Amino acid sequence: MKWFEIGLVSLTLLSGLIWLLDRLVFAKRRARRGGLLGSDEPVIVDYARSFFPILAAVLILRSFIAEPFRIPSSSMMPTLLIGDFILVNKFSYGLRLPINNHKVIAIGEPERGDVVVFRPPHHPDQDWIKRVIGLPGDTIAYRDNTVYVNGEAFDYSDGGAYEGRGRGQEMTGATLLREEMPGRSHEVLEITGLPFRDPGEGEWTVRPGHYFVMGDNRDRSDDSRFWGELPESQLRGKAFLIWMNWDGAAGGVGFDRIGRSIR
Template sequence: MNFPLVLLILLVVTGCIWLLDSLFLKHKRAAGATEPWWVEYPKSFFPIILIVFCLRSFLVEPFKIPSGSMIPTLLVGDFILVNKFTYGIRLPVINHKIIEMNQPKRGEVMVFRYPEDPSIDYIKRVIGLPGDTVTYRNKKLSINGVPVERELNGDYKYIESGLAYVYTQRFKELIDDKSYSILINQEMPHMLLSSVHYFPFRENCAFDMKGFTCKVPEGNYFTLGDNRDGSSDSRYWGFVPEKNIVGKAFMVWWNFSDLSRIGLSIN
């Protein structure tokens, strides 16, 4: 369901009824007469819907993490907040940018519309900026020919689909002075070539069994999940167009399974 569109329709309908009553209908009612229900309810809900619409469209939007692709940074069941204006002010529903502000930076956690189905929101970490050459070979990342710093930070295990434990290694990765944790499962293949899609600018990429190299086209970004061997990301479905950007994730505001995560900053 396209929730922003539904919210916009509700806003327009309740707003029109409120305006119609303010300009015409209330002057025709007898003094002391009660408002009909179809006027009373829309008028009551209009200011609430207006506030929610403005907050959600231009300031902050909540999201729920549905998968483990960003473990250990984000866990399944995390409810997060996304800054909607840091990458520019966009018109709701059509997502057209009207005011330029900041551009995404390497290492930031970004929410965007999935290029293959814009009705779905994805969350990944920005790795490559327009013009960058991103290489991931033997499970080691390089940007523009410079290896990304990382250091082993112990083992990490998590439950996958509630059925079995997955044992991985946890690394601290450093991009442009931004540090964050990633997971590497040494038992998984370096690259699942059969899972690579045909996507726009695929000719910018070269794939083999050991990994890939991609040059990010202008107006696009390259993203990876922190759970490197458990993520569907730009390696497989391509680049994120600038027009698909939703905002920057910045805080976990709730998790029913782990209340200690409430208020955690997203690095």
């Protein structure tokens, strides 16, 4: 995604520069040679004039308003399935410049339970998605499939055995739980009865300017339990809508997924 962003910015700047130079310099020279302003316009200028507004609009839309992403893995099941196409609000946590992700206008900060897209510190060229569990200053613990925040355990209710679909069928039989965090609830998956100690167990204190994120598919998620806290500077935005689902293994378009809000 980062290379697409670089390409979009480069093409927008290049087409805008060509169009501007022609308007300020070359078009006037052609006019002085006896033609009308803009007559005998070179093909490259015609393309630049046509495509610059479109490229600029796309750049502004995906950089500052909403950006589409596709879910490639099972780490956020059952909330998000493989093949979901989602929209991410790009201004929820401040306006950021494309490519370097530098925040230029502060608007808001993540809340516990938000589903966020970010670039992990150990894979800065990739876009990942997880749920915010810990805020700056929190002490997070994960033991016996239970999340604790500042010593208080989340409440859980058993939703029975989960039935996967398409490329997520490997999770069929996992335990579906409703996790109750302060002010918000959502579903998670746990594989119970494993014969070995959960490598994701531990306790962590979230540093200022960082967040602790976890996937809803607790036994199939590479998250803060393994690579540490997420720096605020790596946030990309807040996921809010599933606008399409395509999973060939599940028969193609999942119409029941379209239009679902992400909570």
